[in-house]
Each structure stands twice: as C-alpha cells, then as structure tokens.
Amino acid sequence: xxxxxxxxxxxxxxxxxxxxxxxxxxxxxxxxxxxxxxxxxxxxxxxxxxxxxxxxxxxxxxxxxxxxxxxxxxxxxxxxxxxxxxxxxxxxxxxxxxxxxxxxxxxxxxxxxxxxxxxxxxxxxxxxxxxxxxxxxxxxxxxxxxxxxxxxxxxxxxxxxxxxxxxxxxxxxxxxxxxxxxxxxxxxxxxxxxxxxxxxxxxxxxxxxxxxxxxxxxxxxxxxxxxxxxxxxxxxxxxxxxxxxxxxxxxxxxxxxxxxxxxxxxxxxxxxxxxxxxxxxxxxxxxxxxxxxxxxxxxxxxxxxxxxxxxxxxxxxxxxxxxxxxxxxxxxxxxxxxxxxxxxxxxxxxxxxxxxxxxxxxxxxxxxxxx
Ligand code: ATP
Ligand code: FE
Numbered sequence: 001x002x003x004x005x006x007x008x009x010x011x012x013x014x015x016x017x018x019x020x021x022x023x024x025x026x027x028x029x030x031x032x033x034x035x036x037x038x039x040x041x042x043x044x045x046x047x048x049x050x051x052x053x054x055x056x057x058x059x060x061x062x063x064x065x066x067x068x069x070x071x072x073x074x075x076x077x078x079x080x081x082x083x084x085x086x087x088x089x090x091x092x093x094x095x096x097x098x099x100x101x102x103x104x105x106x107x108x109x110x111x112x113x114x115x116x117x118x119x120x121x122x123x124x125x126x127x128x129x130x131x132x133x134x135x136x137x138x139x140x141x142x143x144x145x146x147x148x149x150x151x152x153x154x155x156x157x158x159x160x161x162x163x164x165x166x167x168x169x170x171x172x173x174x175x176x177x178x179x180x181x182x183x184x185x186x187x188x189x190x191x192x193x194x195x196x197x198x199x200x201x202x203x204x205x206x207x208x209x210x211x212x213x214x215x216x217x218x219x220x221x222x223x224x225x226x227x228x229x230x231x232x233x234x235x236x237x238x239x240x241x242x243x244x245x246x247x248x249x250x251x252x253x254x255x256x257x258x259x260x261x262x263x264x265x266x267x268x269x270x271x272x273x274x275x276x277x278x279x280x281x282x283x284x285x286x287x288x289x290x291x292x293x294x295x296x297x298x299x300x301x302x303x304x305x306x307x308x309x310x311x312x313x314x315x316x317x318x319x320x321x322x323x324x325x326x327x328x329x330x331x332x333x334x335x336x337x338x339x340x341x342x343x344x345x346x347x348x349x350x351x352x353x354x355x356x357x358x359x360x361x362x363x364x365x366x367x368x369x370x371x
Contacts, residue, residue: 077328
C-alpha cells in the first residue's frame with residue numbers, strides 16, 4: 001500500500017507519501033510562519049488563502065519526491081478535523097479532486113489520532129493498548145488508546161493548551177517568532193534560572209487528569225509587568241540584565257508548565273492501569289513533544305512507572321503529512337475508507353468536515369475517582 005496524506009487543519013500545508021511498511025517516501029511542508037510572525041496568530045481567512053495558494057504545488061512536489069504519479073497510489077488520506085473549517089476544506093477539496101481523478105478510495109483522518117498513531121511508524125512494538133499524552137497548540141489530551149479508532153479520554157484542558165501558553169509567553173517576552181514561539185522559548189529558558197520566579201502549579205486541588213494553562217499564563221503576564229519588561233523591545237535588542245530577567249521567566253514558566261504535565265501523567269498511568277493493566281508505553285506527541293526538556297522530564301516519569309516512552313522525532317511531532325498518511329494506512333487496512341468520489345464532483349458539494357471532534361469518550365469513572 002502507498003498512501004498520500006494531506007494536512008491543512010491549521011497553519012501548515014503538509015503532504016507526505018508513506019508506504020504501509022512505514023517507509024516515508026516523501027514529506028513536504030509549506031509553513032505560514034512568516035504570516036504568523038507578522039500577525040501574531042492564525043487568522044482563518046488568511047490561512048485558507050495561503051493553503052489554497054500552495055496546495056496543488058505541495059501535492060505535486062510530494063509525488064515528485066516520492067518518484068510516483070497519482071496512478072501509483074492506493075488511497076488518499078486527509079485530515080477532516082478537528083481544526084479550522086475554512087482550512088480543512090482546502091485539504092479535503094484537494095484530496096477529493098485527486099481521488100476522483102484517479103479513482104482512489106479516500107480516508108478521513110482525525111488530526112489528534114494522527115498525532116498519536118505516527119508513533120507506531122517509529123516504534124514497531126508499540127501495540128494497543130497504550131497511553132498517549134498529546135500536547136500541541138490547541139490540545140492537551142491524555143488518552144488511553146485501546147484499539148484503532150477506540151480511545152478513552154482521561155483528561156483534557158479546561159481552558160488553554162500548553163502550546164498556547166508557550167506561544168503567548170514567547171510573544172510577551174518579545175522572542176523571535178519567525179519560528180513558532182515554543183522553540184524560541186525553549187532556547188531562551190536554557191539561559192535562565194528555573195527557580196527564580198515562583199509560579200504555582202495549576203489545579204493542585206483537582207485530583208483528576210485535566211489540565212489548565214490560563215492561570216499560569218496570567219501569572220506569567222503579571223511577572224512580566226512587575227519586572228517592567230517591555231514587549232516592544234525585541235530580545236535581540238535587550239540589555240544583558242533584561243535578557244537574563246526574561247530568561248528567568250522563560251525557565252520558571254517552562255518548569256511549572258511541564259511539572260503540570262508530569263503530575264497529570266502520573267495519575268493517568270494509575271487510571272489507565274485500572275482500565276487495562278497491560279499498557280506498556282506512554283506516547284508523547286504533538287508540537288510541544290519536540291521540546292527536549294519536556295521529553296527528559298517525561299522520561300523520568302515513565303522510568304519510575306516501568307513504562308517505555310515513545311516520542312516521535314520533532315518533525316513528526318509538529319503537524320505533518322506523514323501522520324495523516326500513516327493513520328490513513330491503519331484505517332485502510334481495517335477496511336475503513338470511503339469509495340472514490342465522482343470525478344466531476346460539483347464545487348459546492350458539502351464535505352464532511354469536523355472542526356470540533358472529540359477523540360474518544362470521556363472516562364466516566366474519572367469524576368468519582370477525582371473525589
Ligand atoms: P493542534 O494539534 O492542537 O490542532 P497545532 O496543529 O497548531 O495544534 P502542532 O503543530 O501540533 O499544533 O503544535 C504546534 C505547537 O507546538 C505550537 O504551540 C508550538 O509553539 C509548540 N511547539 C513546537 N515546538 C516546541 C518546542 N520545542 N517547545 C515547546 N513548544 C513547541
Ligand atoms: Fe497538530
């Protein structure tokens with residue numbers, strides 16, 4: 001099997017061609033980071049236009065790099081949610097055009113399931129069931145993956161995701177946002193003292209597996225204000241003292257943001273083992289999982305609990321086409337796909353887009369365990 005995967009749920013236009021043995025034949029990403037840096041966030045209409053401008057070219061390049069034509073494909077996979085519907089539509093339209101023209105089956109993919117399952121490309125003995133921590137710009141999920149397409153949600157964020165907190169902190173510290181905020185903040189944090197600013201860990205009193213990052217964001221903003229840090233002055237122009245003060249905030253923020261992950265993972269391991277004692281792995285994926293400090297802290301958690309950590313390489317943690325193609329392959333093998341769309345599908349056809357789409361069911365007993 002050879003599947004082409006298309007990802008346009010947020011700000012990256014990503015396409016990849018993957019073989020069912022896990023071999024990545026090609027991977028192309030067109031990133032909107034310039035736009036992001038200029039406007040300080042994703043504006044859906046602008047992101048849609050950017051996707052539309054490059055999608056044909058990105059698909060073509062992915063096929064070229066794989067040395068294939070669309071005739072060689074077995075199927076097309078595409079993210080149908082969750083995400084920005086204007087953006088999802090661009091990917092789905094392209095996927096259906098391609099599938100229609102070459103008579104290929106099509107697989108609609110859940111973006112967060114894809115973040116989790118891509119780990120199975122790199123770790124061959126990663127079998128179900130396993131625990132997954134999915135940390136990105138819009139999600140903060142702890143799920144027990146029982147089987148393909150069968151997930152139990154142990155925890156989610158009650159407000160912001162950790163990636164959002166990294167991005168805002170980076171913006172307020174006036175870091176260079178040409179890349180995204182997360183990597184810039186991780187870099188600066190290396191220079192700082194993680195004990196310098198006393199932030200409190202979120203949700204200490206809640207004995208569940210949920211997350212909250214809005215309060216930590218507020219604590220960071222107050223710390224920045226009380227230290228008279230001027231976000232108009234870019235970090236590159238800051239004095240040595242000012243830079244070290246910003247680095248202290250970055251390091252202290254990162255320590256608490258990640259401590260919150262550690263505490264929730266500890267509890268989630270207990271909960272998951274009550275549901276299914278046979279779990280052997282913790283998968284950590286999503287953009288924030290490319291952070292080295294995050295990886296090293298979670299490594300100590302799995303060591304202590306006799307599990308194995310599976311963390312995809314950074315370029316498979318952030319949004320990419322490989323995870324979509326791979327998740328397509330997994331579903332296709334189980335016979336879950338849609339027949340080829342008609343080649344002459346009208347432009348105004350109503351697509352199955354799922355901008356809000358929970359991954360699995362909530363763990364109902366969680367509420368009573370939390371008491
Ligand atoms: P979602 O997956 O929730 O829909 P998304 O697709 O926009 O959100 P991803 O590409 O999976 O998100 O992840 C992007 C997020 O990861 C951003 O918030 C970014 O700052 C963060 N991120 C990327 N690299 C790092 C890093 N090294 N350290 C911390 N955060 C990082
Ligand atoms: Fe993502």
